[in-house]
Amino acid sequence: MEIFILAFFALGYLVLAGADIGVGMALPYLGRTPEERREVIAAIAPFFLGNEVWLVVTAGVLAGLFPKLEGELLSGNYPLVVALLLSWVTRDAGLWLRGRLTGRRWQSWWDGAIVAGSWGLALSLGGLLGGVLVGLTGALAVLPVAVLAALFGAHGLAFAALRLRGEPRRRAAALSGGAGEARTYALTASALLVVGVLAGLRLPLEPGTSGAVLVPAMLAMMPLMVAAQGWVWWTFRHRVTGPSYL
Structure with a gap:
């Protein structure tokens, strides 16, 4: 049961947050003007905090449930974990601060932070997953990182094609061949799920001793998170029609 709980939340993060990470990576391509970039950001605005x-x-x-595994992941991948946290803060700072002032230079600076933070998240997550899956070291370690970062980018483009309209949607849908963005999103989501499952199968998943207390709490939380995520997706199911609060 502990393994199922870990897989549920970890895989959920890869698929859900992988979309907004990919959109941030592709922001300069999808939004060529300040107005377009605001619409692109509006595509992920209702989702990224929940993700x-x-x-x-x-x-x-x-x-709580896998303290030994947590220690091994942190000690063995400390630079990647630090890079992930710094990228997370950078990306979120860009999203929150870009709209606080109206100057072009201010917004361009924070747009750059969104792009840099999104790429940092994709590369650090790719490094963690690639290290577990392939275990390559040295220069060869770049290969799985590049492949997984490209997968995040493709997932984000498919999500953007589902959410945007006009010229930004046309750019995003180039990967989907036009109107096939739902199919492409399902394919990229499935690919991320496969990567996550394969990585999990290679990890030493030995539960700790606190499962009797934490497992019931986690099981109670899971339906609430699914319901909240479903509510957000249903509420914001329509395409973006203008800039958001960000």
């Missing part, structure tokens, strides 16, 4: 909750819960599950 991050899945990462927080995943970290809590690791610490």
Whole structure:
């Protein structure tokens, strides 16, 4: 049961947050003008905070139910974990601060922070997953990182094609061949799920001794998170029609 709980939250984060990470990576391509970039950001604005909750819960599950694995992942991948956290803060700072002032230079600076933070998240997550899956070292370690970062980018483009309209949607849908963005999103989501499952199968998943207390709490939380995520997706199911609060 502990393994199922960890897989549920970790895989949920990869698929859900992978979309907004990919959109941030492609922001300069999707939004060529300040107005277009605001619409692109509006595509992920209702989702990104809720998606991050899945990462927080995943970290809590690791610490509470798999303390040995958490220690091995942190000690063996300390630079990647630090890079992930710094990228997370950078990306979110860009999203929150870009709209606080109206100057072109101010917004361009924080747009750059969104792009840099999104790429940092994709590369650090790709490094963690690639290290577990392939275990390459040295220069060869770049290969799985590049492949997984490209997968995040493709997932984000498919999500953007589902959410945007006009010219930004046309750019995003180039990957989907036009109107096939739902199919492409399903394919990229499935690919991320496969990567996550394969990585999990290679990890030493040995539960700790606190499952009797934490497992019921986690099981109670899971339907609430699914319901909240479903509500957000249903509420914002329509395409973006203008800039958001960000």
